[in-house]
Amino acid sequence: MAAPAPLHVVIAGAGLAGLCAALELERRGHTCTILEAESRHVGGRVRTLRFDDGLYGEAGAMRIPKTHTLTRHYVAELGLTLRPFVQSNPEAFVFMRGRRERMHDVTKLGARYGLAPGEQGKSPDDLWAASLGRRLEAMTKDERADLLLTEPRTETVRRLDRLSLRQLLEAETLSAEAIELLAVGAGVDTLLDAAATEHLREEHVAVWTQGFDEIVGGSDRLPVALATKLRSKPRMGAQVIRLEQDPLKRTAAAVYREAGRLRRVEGDFLLCTLPFPVVARIEVAPELSGEKRRAIRELGYDSATKILAVTGRRFWEQDDHIYGGGTYTDLPTGTTWYPGDNATARDPRVSAAPAVFLASYSWGQTARRWASMAHGERSQWALRHLARVHPQLASPDVVRRTASWNWDTHPWSGGAFAWFMPGQHTALHRHVVAPEGRIYFAGEHASLTHTWMQGALESALVAVREMLAAASS
Template sequence: MDTIFEPIKSKLHEIDSIDYGKPRKKIVILGAGMAGLVSAYELSKLGHEVTIYEASNRVGGRVWTKRFADGQYHEFGAMRIPEAHDHTRYYAKDVCKLDFRRFVNDHDEDDAFYYIKGIKSQHKKALEELIPKLNLTLGEKEIVKRAIANDENLLVLLGTPFASLLEEIKSKSEDLEALFAKGPITSRIQELDQLSLGDFLRRFVNSQDALDLIGAITALEVWWDKAVTMFLRDEISQEPRESNQTGLLDEIVGGLDLLPTTLASKLQDNVNINYGREVISLEKQQEKIQVVLRNTKDKSDIQSIDCDYVICTIPFAVLRRIKLIGLSEAKNRAIRNLSYASSIKVLLHCRERFWESKYKIIGGGSQTDLINRSIYYPSDNFRPMAVRKMSKTKGLHTSFVRYDREVIDKDVSKGPGVLLGSYSWGADARRLGTLPHKKREEVVKNTIANFHPEIMEEGMVDDSASMFWDEYDWAGGAFCFMNPGDFVRYYEDTIAPEGKLFFAGEHCSLDQGWIQGAIISALRTIKDIVSQ
């Protein structure tokens, strides 16, 4: 696996070695998200002159913490960091000196709820309250019964078919390297890349109710049409790589936006950040890259600059509406066709953490097949006493941990907290996202009331906020997410430079949707630039 996941410190050492003794360069970076900030940080350390142009008035891009008036907060964007994501953890811990705490993931809290096909059940009571009311085959019922008897859970319905495929791919180095673009494409990976997640599962799941159940408890139903290779990479990249790793998730104490804001504060004097500057034109010329910028507050204020080197971290969904001149047809094709995922989060600031005080739910999530899909409870009052049970699978969508745990402070449980009332993807995100904010809040509260009627009490929700990433000007979608065939057709063209115009961002990686991917792409781009 070392050939697939190169440690970050070896990458940084290689960059230093390549750059040593060469003339210093002037580099323009478009975008101050994580890819742009990491690029600026590393290049400035090497002594290069860096200028960043950012369209919004903040750093971080899709790393965005929403803070309420009383100091309570939750995340509009990225909210968790897998233990195996060494690049993200390096910048958060080693560079920015930020503190981590355990992120209690969606199936880690056994007192949380399912609400599926109109049936309410706690996770721990699913075998008695949910499964008998579903039209599963005898074989599927037996799989669930055996799993719960072994202290596993319903995720076994997804984990079982995935486990055999994962082991097959990992057992053949040429397929594993091809899956992560570390070697030539193989016939097996080419075949799998044409297969959707839904079509893959239908080979193993015999009843529609079982497929519906998997789709609801993982929220993946809206992504049955996405490439199964995306999920294979996601599962493998979460697996522990060192003996002291367990496959768990963490969050940053104080909010994930502390990562970009702290990193920005550490940029050296040879970095200049310009806010409120949107790119309206990019032209690849014979020797230079011409960038045309417009002041977002004064549309008549237009600036044209000729650049020696440009790192473009603008999402392709946004780049699609920018005038592009001189790019190859292959790059234009990738920009036109690379798929982005829709996502929405609806945050409910509650006057009381009733889920802790009444239901003993400390972190984790509840799942529904309604429009809000996934509900997450805050992990900030969670104290793990011991790990009681870890699932055999370690991937993001198939793993869980059961803890002996307690609240850190019982008084906190009686006070305010932020409930992530909806984390929804795909078509449901778009259906919810087309509504005005107050209507989103109303719809989400009505769905949560099926298992938490307290949410409807007068004044229980005293503030709220939401983010639909499709409608955010500088994102155009939540993250890149490939359709069948996209990897083979577009990935190499997506990451390829166009002369002295380089591309970075999570969409230019195979850790799409993660901060890790943005950082990996940034380091690859830095290496390419200093090599010239």
């Protein structure tokens, strides 16, 4: 929809949502001022950590589901290259209750659990299919579609929305032991008390079953490419501290701090793409509605910590024959991810060369416990625990350096991603996404595709469409 005259939109945040919205607005003849608190980084929680000799690892987004066609659209348009991301590898390990097995032998670990007779001999995938998968299959077409609406309408989905994942699994008659086996084996043990509908929604749209790709050269190439296309480049080091709007003048403005000085920029609309933990501390005048303020206060955000290690060789390929994929554990390290760039060629020269692997990827309270430690201590303890899975790590010369990142402690994030607690889809989501006068909202939290780059991009397009419609009315 075209606005009657060129608009000026102020955009708070140069993450994927802000950059995408700016690109689409400029394409339609409008102008933008993009304010970004970071001094050098664009992309928000798309952040690639780079090391010597071209090595890199992802502190944030690291994979693109096959079903995320919007993300793939921009990747292709911007001339970026994809390669397969190895999500599942039967040669990777599962470590539970002190025992290590290959993924293809995961059912052997069931002997360590007090499983009910009907649960014995089943893998985590089997248990998932027999519980959450079965519940989804029992839903009607309309009920499944209801999972994707701004506010659920059917009583079935509203009832399911009140359940945590743990409660849904219990309702499907899984024992506590089976729930632990499933949760650790699927990497969702820290998400058991969050909303079951988050998982039903991802299962419905086949996020985890159709395969994944990754951006060659690092995920940050996507936001950098988006920023390069813009006529109005993000204003870096511009920390937004106040949002304002004047209904009579039909304007919105941001007050920001840049190089120690307060500045103000005004536009026809303001698009706020900042994560809600950041929005919570920003002044807004006139004050936001009670419903919006409650959504900002209460929306669930999960934690995430990643600990990366640069190694002198790919011992997981040379010794363990693991080419990509993830290892799942009940250790403090959570999951471990191996680079998949050599999964097809299996070139021994690549295996013998230095590489980066994601030694520890954790969510929830596990991630927060790592965040309480300084990086050096954090990485030492993580590698010590992971040596139970990979004894090679006990040798002092295997790891050359480490890096880590926690999103809770990053001042411009305050959390890793939005993830509903029970009841929040029904009670909060419509207030999360609703505009407040001339102020609109975008970001993965303003979508139902939480955690993913796709969610940020989807929300940007919705916000652009709604601002242009409002300008035309």
